[in-house]
Amino acid sequence: MRARTSIASGLGRRLVVGTPFFWLVVFFLAPFAIVFGISLSRSRFGVPPYEPLWQNGALAARLDNYAFLLDDPLYLTALLNSLEIAALSAAICLVLGYPIALGVARAPKSWRAPLLLAVILPFWTSFLIRVYAWTGLLKKEGLINDALIWLGLAAEPIQMLQTDFAVHLGIVYSYLPFMVLPLYASLERQDMSLLEAASDLGARPWRAFLTITLPLSLPGALAGFLLVFIPAVGEFVIPELLGDAGTAMIGKVLWTEFFNNRDWPLAAALAITVLTLIVAPLAWLEHLRLKRSEASQ
Amino acid sequence: MTGPAAKQPLDDRPAALILEGVTRRFGATVAVDAVDLTVRSGELFSLLGASGCGKTTLLRMIAGFEIPNSGRVLIDGQDVTHAPPYERPVNMVFQSYALFPHMTVAQNVAYGLKQTGMARSERDDRVQEVLALVELDSFGRRRPDQLSGGQRQRVALARALAKRPKILLLDEPLGALDRKLRERTQFELVNLQERIGTTFILVTHDQEEAMTMSDRIAIMQGGHILQIGPPREVYEYPTSRTVADFIGAANLLEGTVASVEGRSAEIRLQATGGAAMAESDIPLKTGDAVTVMVRPEKIQAHRASTGAANELSGTVIDIAYLGDLSIYHVQIADGVRVQVAIANRRHADEAPFTWDDAVFLSWHPGDGVILIT
Numbered sequence: 001m002r003a004r005t006s007i008a009s010g011l012g013r014r015l016v017v018g019t020p021f022f023w024l025v026v027f028f029l030a031p032f033a034i035v036f037g038i039s040l041s042r043s044r045f046g047v048p049p050y051e052p053l054w055q056n057g058a059l060a061a062r063l064d065n066y067a068f069l070l071d072d073p074l075y076l077t078a079l080l081n082s083l084e085i086a087a088l089s090a091a092i093c094l095v096l097g098y099p100i101a102l103g104v105a106r107a108p109k110s111w112r113a114p115l116l117l118a119v120i121l122p123f124w125t126s127f128l129i130r131v132y133a134w135t136g137l138l139k140k141e142g143l144i145n146d147a148l149i150w151l152g153l154a155a156e157p158i159q160m161l162q163t164d165f166a167v168h169l170g171i172v173y174s175y176l177p178f179m180v181l182p183l184y185a186s187l188e189r190q191d192m193s194l195l196e197a198a199s200d201l202g203a204r205p206w207r208a209f210l211t212i213t214l215p216l217s218l219p220g221a222l223a224g225f226l227l228v229f230i231p232a233v234g235e236f237v238i239p240e241l242l243g244d245a246g247t248a249m250i251g252k253v254l255w256t257e258f259f260n261n262r263d264w265p266l267a268a269a270l271a272i273t274v275l276t277l278i279v280a281p282l283a284w285l286e287h288l289r290l291k292r293s294e295a296s297q
Numbered sequence: 298m299t300g301p302a303a304k305q306p307l308d309d310r311p312a313a314l315i316l317e318g319v320t321r322r323f324g325a326t327v328a329v330d331a332v333d334l335t336v337r338s339g340e341l342f343s344l345l346g347a348s349g350c351g352k353t354t355l356l357r358m359i360a361g362f363e364i365p366n367s368g369r370v371l372i373d374g375q376d377v378t379h380a381p382p383y384e385r386p387v388n389m390v391f392q393s394y395a396l397f398p399h400m401t402v403a404q405n406v407a408y409g410l411k412q413t414g415m416a417r418s419e420r421d422d423r424v425q426e427v428l429a430l431v432e433l434d435s436f437g438r439r440r441p442d443q444l445s446g447g448q449r450q451r452v453a454l455a456r457a458l459a460k461r462p463k464i465l466l467l468d469e470p471l472g473a474l475d476r477k478l479r480e481r482t483q484f485e486l487v488n489l490q491e492r493i494g495t496t497f498i499l500v501t502h503d504q505e506e507a508m509t510m511s512d513r514i515a516i517m518q519g520g521h522i523l524q525i526g527p528p529r530e531v532y533e534y535p536t537s538r539t540v541a542d543f544i545g546a547a548n549l550l551e552g553t554v555a556s557v558e559g560r561s562a563e564i565r566l567q568a569t570g571g572a573a574m575a576e577s578d579i580p581l582k583t584g585d586a587v588t589v590m591v592r593p594e595k596i597q598a599h600r601a602s603t604g605a606a607n608e609l610s611g612t613v614i615d616i617a618y619l620g621d622l623s624i625y626h627v628q629i630a631d632g633v634r635v636q637v638a639i640a641n642r643r644h645a646d647e648a649p650f651t652w653d654d655a656v657f658l659s660w661h662p663g664d665g666v667i668l669i670t
Binding site for chain 2: 196197198199200202203204215
């Protein structure tokens with residue numbers, strides 16, 4: 001009897017652990033392997049637009065595409081540009097999102113759910129439509145320019161659309177909830193008696209915030225930063241709609257290689273490179289963090 | 298605990314804390330209702346009461362986390378009624394300890410000193426000093442999550458003592474510890490308090506804890522202080538039924554005053570119609586409705602009548618064996634029971650009485666306390 005229940009619970013446990021595993025293998029690892037395979041191939045005209053890896057009983061893998069990426073400075077420039085735009089946008093999100101998250105976390109309990117809903121509400125409209133709506137606001141004869149001229153703050157329309165400013169604005173606007181939510185989660189579960197203890201020990205409110213609230217919310221801030229930074233690096237829609245043709249972000253370059261040049265192998269090599277460049281440092285950081293927490297045990 | 302003989306008499310010492318008509322309302326409920334209180338310097342004072350009696354709100358008003366709706370709070374002669382917590386010369390040991398989880402033990406203890414801008418070397422010395430005081434000298438570099446519950450409690454104590462507060466506030470400081478550790482810590486706290494001489498104000502719902510540790514106890518109920526006094530006084534001479542009932546076990550017998558002679562009075566008991574002698578400082582007159590309170594351990598039980606002045610006869614209907622002593626429930630009239638505590642000096646199977654035994658109960662007239670309410 002006991003043996004049977006332990007087998008059943010063992011099966012249950014395997015099912016619970018196995019489901020996310022299965023998901024990752026089917027929807028992440030397998031596509032990744034396919035893309036990696038394509039990146040080792042050579043483009044051609046036809047369907048599919050790349051040569052098979054297995055030709056005449058021999059493996060026809062080559063690293064030409066990766067070599068090409070290193071050769072042409074376009075890719076490196078686009079990548080650095082993307083990292084810079086994503087990092088700056090994530091930093092702006094952090095600065096804007098922190099007071100919002102703190103405000104919601106410190107609001108009366110009955111207010112928190114509606115306020116959180118307000119943060120998430122924009123997600124109920126299509127992302128594409130919301131980004132596109134910004135073109136109507138930012139263009140030369142758009143709402144913002146009209147208002148500035150009417151108020152006498154600008155003599156002539158300001159070029160806002162098709163600038164890096166618009167791209168930053170679009171990313172910050174679109175990704176702000178991803179910053180607010182993890183920050184809120186870490187701020188909300190902070191023990192308020194810690195702040196009382198700080199105050200009791202002589203810390204004024206501002207010092208108590210800097211020495212207690214802020215350091216304890218750093219994990220939430222890091223999570224929020226990564227949740228904004230990682231998708232922003234590969235962002236395509238926002239620079240396409242709000243940036244100018246010269247805004248070289250890696251997502252746009254990838255799109256061009258894939259759809260305009262129909263060079264699937266090169267696009268695949270680019271995708272793999274970007275993924276590796278983002279995941280590898282994060283994995284290393286996580287490894288360091290684990291090692292440190294083990295050491296302190 | 299009566300304190301060492303060397304201690305200066307309480308009344309001669311300056312007041313560390315004075316509360317004048319302090320009231321705190323939360324919406325329609327009055328948590329603390331016009332409380333007057335004076336705590337002397339160097340005293341270990343307890344606020345005792347069931348949850349919701351207002352003791353924690355009172356403590357939080359002393360700390361500055363709550364501002365009274367009316368009344369004044371004076372600490373060391375200074376009016377601090379409206380001063381924020383960070384400007385008051387008091388520190389608190391929180392019920393949850395509230396240790397900063399991202400700091401080491403030493404950093405936790407140094408936190409309050411840092412706010413005062415104390416020089417680093419002096420700060421380090423002070424941290425070592427208070428850590429030694431709570432016997433955690435070698436734990437400075439640990440983090441709170443690497444400590445046991447008892448160690449955490451001592452870190453919280455050290456942190457609150459580091460700034461040498463005029464008054465140390467303790468909110469159920471032993472509530473999270475298990476029984477054995479709690480009993481040991483009670484004595485450690487008292488010894489520590491006697492050594493450093495700081496005024497301690499302790500909030501607790503545990504009457505044993507309050508009795509063991511305090512110089513004086515204030516018993517609170519419904520936002521009021523019912524009685525203030527040394528443990529012995531509130532136990533032996535409660536002034537109300539509520540206090541008598543709350544502190545230890547009490548037999549409460551209702552009756553009317555038959556005659557008065559000085560401090561002692563003869564009471565006609567409602568339950569038996571018999572007479573009982575008891576004492577009171579309150580002026581009484583014949584015909585007053587009163588309650589006679591007798592502690593279970595003050596009652597003697599015999600198999601035969603002894604002819605004593607205070608004698609009740611009854612039947613044993615319940616016995617609670619507690620190990621060191623047994624509580625006998627004796628029915629003296631329909632629905633009226635008296636509890637008698639008898640120490641088990643011999644093995645329990647040689648107990649003097651068993652169920653359904655007829656017994657005669659008596660007590661010394663001075664052990665009966667007359668209560669008006």
